[in-house]
Every structure is written in structure tokens, then in C-alpha cells.
Amino acid sequence: EVQLVESGGGLVQPGGSLRLSCRDSTFSFSTYWMHWVRQAPGKGLEWVANIRQDGGETYYADSVRGRFTISRDNAKNSLYLEMTSLTADDTAVYYCAREWSVWGQGTTVTVAS
């Protein structure tokens, strides 16, 4: 049973922007911290950002701070990642995760001209 589904990935030019979404099919989304994690092709996992249950606290990796914004809409059971000023180094599969226990299948972001 797939509980987290990411969407919004695609091909974007360097300097461009993209918004990723993660939809939680359960009724308890609002009770969990949520995370975004990425994995560049052939590389390891990198934590990107996380957000508290009510959206009142957010934290970012140094590599994305100031360019990426994490947010959530508990009424829609959805998590978002707004990405701006994208570079080739941001090319990766992006996963959302619910308090590290449940992960989505990922959505692929490719930054290239």
C-alpha cells in the first residue's frame, strides 16, 4: 500500500524553478514531522529539509538553504518543496519521508540545458 506519492519532477534549465509535491494517503499526516531527501544518480542519500507538524519550524541543509522552501498543507495532506536557482548539482531523485519510517517512491529532477 503506497502511502506517500511524490510528483512535480521533470527537466528544468539551470537557474530555473520547480515545485515538488508529496501527497499522504493516510489520515495522520498532520501529526508527523516530514522530510525531503534526495539522491543524485549513483550517489548516496542527502537530507534536504524538514518541517514540523504545524509548519511552524523548518530546517534546511546548507546546500539548499536560501534556494529551497519546504511547506505543508495539512488540510490537503500534502508536503511541498519549492526549488529555485537550480543547478546541475540539484539533479536527483527526491523522496519525501514521514518521520523516517515511511518513504515515497521518489520523483526525478533533472537540471540541464
Place this chain on the structure above:
Amino acid sequence: QTVVTQEPSLTVSPGGTVTLTCASSAGAVTSSYYTNWFQQKPAQPPRALIHSTFNKHSWTPARFSGSLLGGRAALTLSGVQPEDEADYYCLVYYGGWVFGGGTKLTVL
């Protein structure tokens, strides 16, 4: 920036026991750092195995266990199965979350 280091690769025989470790450039890893362990197979998302250093999820096979060993977090697989061949990642909290570089486990 804290760097978390894992063995790049390990090989174990079926039925054997292997321990993967997770070390920090910031010093000893303790239970205060909420170590998580994940398994990832090719073309699949990571699957959570251990949380808060020692605790298994409901779906974690009994042969997996988490511990602290000599200032490192550790994941031990006892009675290794062929399906345990995968990449394993630790994740540690240092005021922000940091993944280790991963260990490629080969069952041979």
C-alpha cells in the same frame, strides 16, 4: 559540517553475521543522536530498519539489530539471507540530519 562515515563495502556469506558501523567526525555517536538505519535495493526507495539507535520497526526482520559499539552506531545482521544484499545507510541527528555515505553489502 559533521561528516558521517560508513564502511564503503562489506562481504558476508549466507548464514553469517556482519556488523556495519557509523562514525562521526564530531566524536562518539551516542543514543542522543537518534541514529536511524535504512536498507536500499536498486531502483527502490530506502526502507527503514532501525530508529533511535536500537528500536526496530514492526516490519524489521528479527535478524537486524541496532547498537552502539566503541563510539559508533552499529547495525548487525545475524543469519544473513541472500535478500539482504543491498546498500545500507545510517542517519544521525546533529542539529540537522546527516546521512552516512552508505555501505554496499554483498552476500556471497
